[in-house]
Amino acid sequence: MKRLTLLILLAFSLGLGATVKSPDLWALLSKTRFVExxxxxxxxxxxxxxxxxxLKELEGKSVQVTGFYIPLDVSTSDCAVLSKFPNAECFFCGGAGPESIVVAYLKKKPTxxxxxDEIITIKGKLKLNDTDIDELNFILMDAEIID
Known part of the structure; x- marks a missing residue:
């Protein structure tokens, strides 16, 4: 029994038991309410x-999100829009709400x-927009495609 306890303590001290899961960004975005x-x-x-x-606690912090790539303007390749849903079901084309899309402004153009609808993961600093109607509500700044 002492040996098992010692192994558990050793695992925690090495960080094996201290893994913190990243928040599910889509789940947090879905908590956003909208008023007309x-x-x-x-x-x-x-x-x-x-x-x-x-969600406000995450503003300015690095977050990552995995979603379906939605092209908006093929000439703007340093900007990527991700949707929780495929193109046919996305906010622009289907019945999903604005909480299901994120725009990412990339540090560098994709290689x-x-x-x-390619599934990609993007990491960047979260910016929340509640005033500029020409911009999406959820923005990743200094973003990079990591997968």
Missing amino acids: KLNREFGMYFLYPIFSDE KRIKV
Whole structure:
């Protein structure tokens, strides 16, 4: 019994038991609520996000997300949009909400051509946008494709 206890303590001291799982970013994004408000500049109603406290704690921190690549503008290759869902079901084409897409501004252009619905992982600093209607709500800055 003492030997087992010693092995468990050794494993924890080596960090084997101290692995911290990264938060599921899609799950956190889905906690965002949206309210319809009049934008006086455009004279139209838009959905504005209300971010959860848990998500606000991640702002400015490095996060990663895996999703389906959605091309928006083929000439802008330093920008990538990821969706929780494939293209046919994404926010732009299907019935998903704005909490299911993330835009990433890449540090450097991808070395290979990324295909529609290719599953990729991107890491970057999370920026939350609740004011600029010309930008997505969830932004990864200084991002890089890691998979």
